Amino acid sequence: MSDPFMELLREMGLGRRGDPLLAQPARRFELPAEQEQAAMVLAxxxxxxxxxCAARPFPKGSGIAAPQLGRPVAAAIxxxxxxxxxxLLxxxxxxxxxxxxxxxxxCLSCFQLRGRVSxxxxxxxxxxxxxxxTVERRFTDGAARMVAHECDHLEGVLYLDRLVEGTQPIGIEEYTDGHRPWLYRPRSTSTTSVTEPLK
Structure with a gap:
């Protein structure tokens, strides 16, 4: 039986893992000369x-990059x-x-998989x-993770390229944490630390 959500992604022409466009850096806009084109891509x-998002809830948030829709330009929401x-432009x-x-x-481009990323x-x-x-802004925790994920897309990098060493992705049917947002411990006062999510 087909998955209606996966059918939607296919109908939208959303790029899948293995698509060469997802493995190459996106072209940066020449701004403001390409202002109209950039605004149209963002829209x-x-x-x-x-x-x-109307078809499926995303408790952790969501995002999409232009290369996923076949547009090889540096734009993401x-x-x-x-x-x-x-x-983002x-x-x-x-x-x-x-x-x-x-x-x-x-990731929408490999939606049936989930993996652990540092x-x-x-x-x-x-x-x-x-x-x-230009705009400069600092993001933390879940927002930082999501923005970094989309910035990676624009560099031709998928989250599967960043899996924690020694780990493998799991199928979405094995993933039991999709119903809630990411949880974070209080920030460390030390200069460097590695934290695990709260269970």
Whole structure:
């Protein structure tokens, strides 16, 4: 029996793991010269994400990058839980915390799998607005993880390329943590630490 959600992703033409476009860096926009094109791509991403989120709940949040929709340009929409959409153009991670943690991640491009990925608990990201102005913002915990995940997409990297050493992805049918947001321990005061998610 076919999965209606997977059918939706196929109908949308969402790129799957193995698609060459998902394994190459996206082209950065020339802004503000390509302002209109950039705004249109962002609008298309929001529309696609609205459709996806209407079909399935995402308690941890959701996101989508332009290459997943066959657009080889550096644009992504991140929709963290409880936050407004973050529209990224030409994003770049300019700083990150030493403190990292390990959490389960998934991806629309390999939706039937989940894997454990280590990421910094805080990152600072610089990106452009369609008019060429730049924005710099620091994200923490779940939002940081989601923004980093989408920035990876724009560099041709999937979360499966970042699995914790020695681990393998599991099938979604084995994954039992999808109904709740990521949980985090209080931040460490030390300079470097690795934390596990709360059970």
């Amino acid at each position: 298309d991403l929001v529309t696609a994400l609205d459709q996806i 991140v929709r963290p839980r409880g936050m407004a959409d973050i529209a 030409n994003p770049c991670v300019v700083d990150h915390s030493d403190e990292i943690d390990v959490q389960w991640e998934g 990421r910094s608990r805080a990152i600072t990201v610089r990106w452009a607005m369609p008019d060429g102005q």
